[in-house]
Amino acid sequence: MNLFYFVAFLSIFFSLLVIFSKNPVYSVLFLIVTFFTFSVHYILLNAQFLAIVNFIVYMGAIMVLFLFVLMLLNLNKDTEPMKSSLLKIAGVVSGLCLLLTLVGAVKSLNVSEPLILKDPGIGLVKNLGKVLFNEFLLPFEVSSILLFSAMVGSVLLAKKDPKKI
Structure with missing residues (x-):
């Protein structure tokens, strides 16, 4: 439990630095x-x-x-x-509205008893793979064919001379 609080503190600290x-x-x-600390939470x-998807997709890509x-744009004070x-006042007002909404949401929480999952292995990759390749095999394969055709279409659209296909 102490590790959870430490990682939560790091998440809040680095998000404030952002x-x-x-x-x-x-x-x-x-x-x-901050996204790395989210992966640790997962x-x-x-x-x-x-955790793996967060690490690969958000942090990696x-x-x-x-x-x-940002490095390409080369932002500095002269160009901004x-x-x-x-605009600054509108930003402060919208930030305060968000803070008020978050405070109201936290006050309405009922944390009297801890949440216990019926299946503790629900987030494991092994269990997800079993469900994906047993119950959802056809939609998974159809989506892979759709992504493959989109990739082929983007390569064909990016070619310079469409007559040399």
Whole structure:
């Protein structure tokens, strides 16, 4: 339980660093660390598949793409337009509305008894694979054929001369 609280503290700390960082590259790097702490939370909750997907998709692909785009844009204070005070006030008001909504949601929670799962192995990759390849084999294969055809179509659209197919 102490590890959970430590990782929760790190999640909150790095997410605050994402918000308050002045440099956008550092902000993306802190977001990658925040997603890593989310993966640790998933492992602690016995959801290994979600941890692996979070690690590969969000940390490995999307956040690296964000980092490359930010480095490509080369943002600095000269190229960034000045924000009006009306826009800043609207941001503060919307942030306070979000905070009020979160406080109301936390107050309405009923945490008198802990949640106990009927099947503790529900998030394991082994169990997910059994369900995926037994009950959902046909939709899984149809989606793989759909993704394959989309990949072939994107390669054909990206070709320079369509007559040389």
